[in-house]
Amino acid sequence: xxxxxxxxxxxxxxxxxxxxxxxxxxxxxxxxxxxxxxxxxxxxxxxxxxxxxxxxxxxxxxxxxxxxxxxxxxxxxxxxxxxxxxxxxxxxxxxxxxxxxxxxxxxxxxxxxxxxxxxxxxxxxxxxxxxxxxxxxxxxxxxxxxxxxxxxxxxxxxxxxxxxxxxxx
Numbered sequence: 001x002x003x004x005x006x007x008x009x010x011x012x013x014x015x016x017x018x019x020x021x022x023x024x025x026x027x028x029x030x031x032x033x034x035x036x037x038x039x040x041x042x043x044x045x046x047x048x049x050x051x052x053x054x055x056x057x058x059x060x061x062x063x064x065x066x067x068x069x070x071x072x073x074x075x076x077x078x079x080x081x082x083x084x085x086x087x088x089x090x091x092x093x094x095x096x097x098x099x100x101x102x103x104x105x106x107x108x109x110x111x112x113x114x115x116x117x118x119x120x121x122x123x124x125x126x127x128x129x130x131x132x133x134x135x136x137x138x139x140x141x142x143x144x145x146x147x148x149x150x151x152x153x154x155x156x157x158x159x160x161x162x163x164x165x166x167x168x169x
Contacts, residue, residue, distance in 0.1 A: 003126060007118040010148045015111050017155040018045055021162050022100045022107075031097045032165050036090060041158045041165075043096040045103045046075075047085035048154040053110045054084050055147050059130045059140055060117040071106045118144070 022030070022045055030042040039047075050066065057064040066072050072081045078095050085096070126141030138146075162168065 003123045004119050004121050007121065007144060007148075008115060011111060011114050011118065011151075014048075014148065014151040014155055015107075017152070017159060018048075018107055019104065021045070021155065021158045022103050025100055025162070025166075027097060027099045029162075029165055030100065030103070031094075032161075033094070034161060034164055039093055039157065039161070040096065041161050042098050042103060043085065043088070043093045044154045044158040044161070045107060046096050046098065047088075048151045049103075049107045049110050050084040051086075051150055052114060052147050055143060056110075056114045056117055059143055060113075062113070062117075065106070065109045065113055069109055071109070074102060075106070 021041060025041065027042075030045075031040050033040045053064045053066050062068075067081050075098055077083075079092070085092075121140075126139060126144070128140045129137045130140050130143050131138035
């Protein structure tokens, strides 16, 4: 297995979890929150997708799917186009509402863009510095692992929320 296969497998696992969580849920369940400060499934999936889109587009030198493919307009959220959800207040979390088709449409397009980017990577590419704002500077490998970890954490939270809301395990 080479590094492209490994990264592709990791992002494919996120894909499977996201689809398993979102498919079949109505917008009201997607927007439901376990309490007034909790995150909804819609927010969790939107946020993990926004972070992946933002971070991968940056390292790939590409435009974000969010703005380039019109998803910002389709979601019609009362947020700035550059917003990824980081640091959102409970009111901002509540403002993220979308149906399953919209959430999965955006996620799938970001997933496809990510897959195209990682399929061409070699182990040597992972050592390249992509962010000098940290000490030590962040390499491509560390950035991609960070995105995968964030995706899996939020996808797992969304799966847990689905179980709470539907009673399904």
